[in-house]
Amino acid sequence: MASIRKSAREARGAVGKMRVPRGLPVVRDREADGTAVLLVEDLKVYYHTAAGPVKAVDGVGFGLAAGERFGLVGESGSGKSTIALALMRLIRPPGQIEDGAVLLGDTNLLDLSEEQMRRMRLAEISLVAQGAMNSLNPVKRIKDQILLGLRDHGVRLSDAEAASHIADLLQRVGLKSGVAKMFPHELSGGMKQRVCIAIAISLQPKVIVADEPTSALDVVVQWQVIDTLKRVQEELGAAVILIGHDMGLMAQAVDRLGVMYAGKLVEVVATRELFGEPLHPYTQLLIASLPSLEGKSDLRGIPGLPPSLLHRPAGCPFHTRCPFVMNQCRVEEPTLIEHRPGHWAACHLYGSEVSA
Ligand SMILES: Nc1ncnc2c1ncn2[C@@H]1O[C@H](COP(=O)(O)OP(=O)(O)O)[C@@H](O)[C@H]1O
Ligand code: SF4
Ligand SMILES: [Mg+2]
Numbered sequence: 001m002a003s004i005r006k007s008a009r010e011a012r013g014a015v016g017k018m019r020v021p022r023g024l025p026v027v028r029d030r031e032a033d034g035t036a037v038l039l040v041e042d043l044k045v046y047y048h049t050a051a052g053p054v055k056a057v058d059g060v061g062f063g064l065a066a067g068e069r070f071g072l073v074g075e076s077g078s079g080k081s082t083i084a085l086a087l088m089r090l091i092r093p094p095g096q097i098e099d100g101a102v103l104l105g106d107t108n109l110l111d112l113s114e115e116q117m118r119r120m121r122l123a124e125i126s127l128v129a130q131g132a133m134n135s136l137n138p139v140k141r142i143k144d145q146i147l148l149g150l151r152d153h154g155v156r157l158s159d160a161e162a163a164s165h166i167a168d169l170l171q172r173v174g175l176k177s178g179v180a181k182m183f184p185h186e187l188s189g190g191m192k193q194r195v196c197i198a199i200a201i202s203l204q205p206k207v208i209v210a211d212e213p214t215s216a217l218d219v220v221v222q223w224q225v226i227d228t229l230k231r232v233q234e235e236l237g238a239a240v241i242l243i244g245h246d247m248g249l250m251a252q253a254v255d256r257l258g259v260m261y262a263g264k265l266v267e268v269v270a271t272r273e274l275f276g277e278p279l280h281p282y283t284q285l286l287i288a289s290l291p292s293l294e295g296k297s298d299l300r301g302i303p304g305l306p307p308s309l310l311h312r313p314a315g316c317p318f319h320t321r322c323p324f325v326m327n328q329c330r331v332e333e334p335t336l337i338e339h340r341p342g343h344w345a346a347c348h349l350y351g352s353e354v355s356a
Contacts, residue, residue, distance in 0.1 A: 026063030043100035074260030
């Protein structure tokens with residue numbers, strides 16, 4: 001695998017780490033020097049519809065430490081998949097990246113040509129897209145689907161090398177080498193999702209983005225897929241952005257969580273602190289709506305609907321549903337501020353001064 005990695009890398013030049021500018025929520029305790037492998041700054045992605053621009057992602061920024069597992073949670077429609085696609089430069093019309101930067105080492109992915117970006121995908125940053133397991137090509141054997149990505153990056157392998165690389169990848173994700181010759185319809189949902197993970201790690205990227213990789217799988221298989229993702233990520237030393245809406249699953253899967261609401265990050269903090277002491281009222285409601293530990297169904301849900309992304313209301317995007325709404329919230333939008341070390345929230349309840 002190492003030599004394959006090298007040949008794909010030579011075409012692009014190395015990608016290093018960078019210092020994190022102040023004001024971006026990046027993990028502190030892992031890397032004392034505050035470096036990150038990926039930095040997203042003020043990302044804005046709009047879908048230009050006949051009714052006007054849908055502001056799906058409206059000024060999102062975060063940093064990702066090497067080897068970190070970062071989760072993005074939020075209700076459906078909050079912009080999670082749009083972020084994933086924007087990081088990969090896979091936003092299609094009517095969608096458009098309006099502003100911001102996606103820094104991988106010294107490279108701003110948003111500045112690259114299509115061809116340069118094509119070479120970054122899989123080799124530096126890869127995506128297990130939402131619903132990817134249902135998008136496997138039904139008439140191609142698994143080995144051919146894996147090889148396609150490698151060829152796309154100029155990786156040329158003899159038949160023997162290809163067979164050995166594919167067997168290694170399948171074994172890494174917990175599949176037998178015989179799966180290589182099979183077609184997608186011969187595999188269970190969990191196996192297909194493992195194949196998608198194998199494709200995503202086939203060129204040992206530094207960052208893996210996995211968008212709801214366990215939705216549509218039953219609970220036991222969900223945990224198995226998460227365990228597989230964690231294992232391969234640790235083996236590779238890659239950082240992961242895991243997108244999901246199941247807070248319980250995310251609590252076990254990631255080091256740090258970012259809570260999305262209406263196209264914005266409203267809270268970012270280490271997972272344990274998020275569950276122990278959530279600051280943002282939306283996060284508090286999300287956690288309160290989880291089934292209780294005793295397994296009793298206590299799913300309260302959050303009353304009301306998220307605001308229209310087409311006609312954003314003034315002030316805090318959560319003010320129409322917030323139990324603590326104040327006059328200020330209806331007119332002034334709160335910014336994401338580090339209220340405690342490593343704990344960021346966008347809410348007027350905590351003032352606008354950095355107290356850390
Ligand atoms: N192709 C599109 N055209 C118009 N609006 C879109 C398109 N794709 C997504 N959106 C809108 O962007 C918002 C964010 O969507 P998405 O990123 O898929 O959210 P999530 O993954 O959190 O469910 C939603 O309001 C959605 O309706
Ligand atoms: S800013 Fe105001 S409306 Fe928004 S979450 Fe905080 S208290 Fe609620
Ligand atoms: Mg989505």
